[in-house]
Amino acid sequence: MRYSIDHKSPMPLHAQAETLLRKLINEEEYQNGKVFPNEVELAKQLAISRTTLRQAINKLVFEGLLVRKKRAGTKVAQAAVCSKSNNWLSFSQEMKVRGIPIKNFELHVTWVHPDEALANFFEIKTDRKILKMERVRGKPDEPFVYFASYFHPRIGLTGDEDFKKPLYEMLENDHSVIATLSKEEISAKTAGSFIAAKLKIAVGSPVLFRKRFVFDHGERPIEYNIGYYKADSFVYTVESTR
Template identity: 25%
Template sequence: MARTGDPARAVTAPALDRLDFALDRSSPVPLYYQLARQLEAAIEHGVLAPGNLLGNEIDLSVRLGLSRPTVRQAIQSLVDKGLLVRRRGVGTQVVHTQVRRPLELSSLYDDLEAAGQGPCTRVVRNETVPASAEVAAALGMTEGTEVTVLERLRGTHGQPVAILCNYLPTGLLDLSTARLESTGLYRMLRSTGMVLHSARQSVGARTATAEEAARLDEQEGAALLTMRRTAYDDTGRPVEYGTHLYRASRYAFDFQLLVRP
């Protein structure tokens, strides 16, 4: 049972055997929030893995020395974030971790792989099309010039995370569908000897259309993060323009802000 201000060990639910909870009743921070943050941290750091069971609310409240409404509120906050799910006859189960990506020039595939998230890719479009005015401006070419467009559904742990749409000058490299489904686009670019030097990027948000929601396993109108990026090589040449959609329930950008001297 949890003691005020002291680490408490849950010893009966297998997934919680690895956790030490520190719940401080004298703190102005609500107990449900303390519990939710500690459970979220355990999920983010892999201490609680997808599929792990936490037990039901009654057992958790007894084992942690908390009221049932407090435990229910903590769990519901993580259910709302998409980190936990309640299953009838099973209890509360970890679904997945949220992807937290540093805002730097890297690919989603490499970031997922580095975090041990097991990236998977399905290519839904790989063809040559005339560049629209937007794409032509981003890639520094004349409107109507042929470009290669790639559309991919990127996921992890069997769950979709993002819809990625990329435009590249034709003939830049071999963009076979099989290879695109086994590795990341930036890794493929680097394999040709290209040095990716910098990028211009904007991040925004909007709601999902019915089609986007179906592909991302979300409800229509769910929040999506948007990203537009133009990447340049070390000669200053634009080599890729991307317009991407990410599930806000599964994905976040991490920023580091520096004060100018």
């Protein structure tokens, strides 16, 4: 076993097991369908109880990352779920694809204290300052999205980076941060005065609101991002199979 579990760590054993399993899941052989060592065996190898290991496996099964079958064993889900052409483009890449020229109307970088929810997501204290980047973008003649991004201090951004370049490329090249997982929530909202001013629309106009939580390989939080899109200038597409 390449990895092991630290019984003296303050991190719960089942959590350690979980991250360990995530690593295994990413390995090529398991990606290709190799079955995991069976629960009893694996528990013995890691020197934890089967129950504890199972707690970790269960979570991943629930997430759809693993599938278990009696007698057959536990394998990485050959999902292809969420397949789709990685809708993992940053905004400017998205728009380039659609052939729409982009302009940055505003690009504003500040250091702020996170509110409680954000501190919680980043797993830091609220007195730790984090980098906030705000943007207004759109067609040359009309802004159609307001963005705000918050970055985890772990990344080590200084605020002097060139945020005009594609974001995730920059993070990958200059900071070795590879964003691999995003969770998004989309809803409709009414534009308040702040957003209305940014997008040059009337207060009360409908906007598409998007929250995005971005994680790296090890499920560590990287970025929190919100976006207000002028109605009808943005359509979100989802493809799913079962």
